[in-house]
Amino acid sequence: MNIRVLREDVTKVKTPALIVNLFEGVKSPGGATGAVDKALDGAISQLIGEGEIKGNSREFTLIHTFGKIGPDRVLVAGLGKQEDFSANTVRVVSGNACRFLRNRSITSACTIAHGAGIGGLDPQSAAQAIAEGTLLGLYRFRQYLADNGDGKDLENLTIVEGNADKTAALETGLRVGRITAEGAMLARDMANEPANVMTPTRMSEVARQVADADGLEVDILDREQMEELGMGALLGVAQGSHQPPKLIILKYNGDPDNPSDNLGFIGKGITFDTGGISIKPAGGMERMKGDMSGGASVIGAMQVLARLRPKANVTGVVPAAENMPGGEAQRPGDIVRTMSGKTVEVINTDAEGRLVLADAMTYAKQLGVSRMVDIATLTGAIVISLGKVCSGVMGNDQKFIDQVIGAGDATGERIWQLPMFDEYKETLKSSVADMMNVGSNRDAGSITAAKFLSEFTDGVPWAHLDIAGTARSDSDKGHLVKGATGVPVRTLVNLALAEAS
Numbered sequence: 422m423n424i425r426v427l428r429e430d431v432t433k434v435k436t437p438a439l440i441v442n443l444f445e446g447v448k449s450p451g452g453a454t455g456a457v458d459k460a461l462d463g464a465i466s467q468l469i470g471e472g473e474i475k476g477n478s479r480e481f482t483l484i485h486t487f488g489k490i491g492p493d494r495v496l497v498a499g500l501g502k503q504e505d506f507s508a509n510t511v512r513v514v515s516g517n518a519c520r521f522l523r524n525r526s527i528t529s530a531c532t533i534a535h536g537a538g539i540g541g542l543d544p545q546s547a548a549q550a551i552a553e554g555t556l557l558g559l560y561r562f563r564q565y566l567a568d569n570g571d572g573k574d575l576e577n578l579t580i581v582e583g584n585a586d587k588t589a590a591l592e593t594g595l596r597v598g599r600i601t602a603e604g605a606m607l608a609r610d611m612a613n614e615p616a617n618v619m620t621p622t623r624m625s626e627v628a629r630q631v632a633d634a635d636g637l638e639v640d641i642l643d644r645e646q647m648e649e650l651g652m653g654a655l656l657g658v659a660q661g662s663h664q665p666p667k668l669i670i671l672k673y674n675g676d677p678d679n680p681s682d683n684l685g686f687i688g689k690g691i692t693f694d695t696g697g698i699s700i701k702p703a704g705g706m707e708r709m710k711g712d713m714s715g716g717a718s719v720i721g722a723m724q725v726l727a728r729l730r731p732k733a734n735v736t737g738v739v740p741a742a743e744n745m746p747g748g749e750a751q752r753p754g755d756i757v758r759t760m761s762g763k764t765v766e767v768i769n770t771d772a773e774g775r776l777v778l779a780d781a782m783t784y785a786k787q788l789g790v791s792r793m794v795d796i797a798t799l800t801g802a803i804v805i806s807l808g809k810v811c812s813g814v815m816g817n818d819q820k821f822i823d824q825v826i827g828a829g830d831a832t833g834e835r836i837w838q839l840p841m842f843d844e845y846k847e848t849l850k851s852s853v854a855d856m857m858n859v860g861s862n863r864d865a866g867s868i869t870a871a872k873f874l875s876e877f878t879d880g881v882p883w884a885h886l887d888i889a890g891t892a893r894s895d896s897d898k899g900h901l902v903k904g905a906t907g908v909p910v911r912t913l914v915n916l917a918l919a920e921a922s
């Protein structure tokens with residue numbers, strides 16, 4: 422899809438549809454919407470007066486202009502309350518508006534730069550949010566459909582802005598937004614692929630392609646190399662599958678003068694989670710093809726950083742394996758030795774994410790990361806606690822956790838912190854190994870999982886994102902569509918960009 426900027430009068434531009442906007446409660450629109458209203462002899466304010474247009478979020482009103490002005494149609498998009506307005510409003514409205522137009526087989530449209538006037542956004546952020554909302558909101562995964570729609574898609578979107586001073590900033594915003602959205606869409610594509618295609622090997626090939634295309638260092642460790650490193654926990658998970666595990670490493674070195682400053686992203690890459698011998702119930706198990714979403718988000722974020730080239734050093738590590746109950750599978754009660762030297766009694770083979778992450782975190786520390794975030798669809802319990810509204814975060818360094826939460830806020834990928842009191846560790850005690858991989862009861866399952874991971878941080882400031890509730894969406898809304906969300910690619914990118922500034 423093409424998105425571009427055009428310097429032109431919104432009332433004169435020739436286009437099948439022009440998207441304008443309205444805050445809730447506004448009776449006579451100003452700015453670009455006001456100019457369009459005036460050119461239409463007050464049609465928009467009349468509809469407001471009659472109560473048909475209220476400006477609520479998710480409200481769309483399509484007005485046909487019958488040759489009165491340049492655009493054939495005007496789509497008035499409600500922005501909701503002005504005090505709630507942010508770049509995320511723009512992202513959500515852009516996604517919804519573009520799907521609205523696509524559903525009406527409109528293939529080309531124009532939009533005003535929402536919020537760049539009265540909304541108080543700078544033009545660059547407004548354009549970035551428009552690009553992200555549009556590209557992510559129109560995303561579809563149709564690779565395997567013989568009948569993939571009517572062939573009509575919204576193919577051109579033009580931001581129309583009369584003020585020449587704003588065009589450069591709008592164009593920069595479009596570029597950043599496109600690159601960021603493409604990273605999130607790469608992560609979505611990987612997670613939407615079925616597990617018979619997106620194997621650990623395939624994941625490593627995608628990572629290699631990204632590295633080759635955009636200039637990242639890449640290293641892929643195979644089973645033998647992991648054996649030499651003593652990654653008993655990761656290998657224990659992988660041994661029940663015929664698919665060989667891969668440890669994927671991507672490095673972006675944007676700040677070579679400060680090599681000791683190195684942000685680590687560690688993403689769970691379980692390409693399918695049957696539960697292993699502690700097998701999961703059949704209902705809904707197909708969703709476990711998305712258990713590599715954390716790893717996919719790391720690869721997506723690394724692609725974005727490679728293209729944006731900020732002044733920061735970032736290392737991505739993805740332990741990729743399939744959790745299957747084959748004849749060689751590990752058993753409940755097995756004791757594995759992690760790369761850190763600590764031993765783990767595997768009580769439940771379905772608590773596999775923490776096992777692969779433990780070795781990946783130890784390896785990341787050995788690679789020299791000075792802070793790390795792990796991203797994982799780790800626990801069903803986080804969905805019970807927080808639903809699908811936000812991801813959970815836990816960690817060992819409040820300042821770093823706050824940075825991660827802040828990076829998420831700016832993107833609309835919301836994050837909520839859970840506590841890490843010492844007492845939560847007690848249920849992980851084993852009588853035969855250094856710890857068990859699950860608590861002795863089901864209490865606070867997301868926190869005990871994080872407590873387990875905290876044993877492998879080795880003094881590095883660390884934040885853990887549990888995305889089990891946010892990695893998929895059940896419906897189309899705003900920039901999200903049904904299926905994989907690409908969360909938290911944009912948060913990770915923001916975190917690295919904040920490092921750079």
Ligand code: BES
Pocket residue numbers: 694696712769771772773774798799800801802859860866889890
């Ligand atoms: N991949 C699952 C967690 C999950 C659940 C992700 C639902 C997405 C949606 C993870 O490996 C798992 O199975 N966790 C167990 C842990 C338990 C055995 C302590 C769980 O949450 O039930």
Ligand code: MN
Pocket residue numbers: 694696770771772773774
């Ligand atoms: Mn599991």
Ligand code: ZN
Pocket residue numbers: 691694712771773774798799
């Ligand atoms: Zn899992």
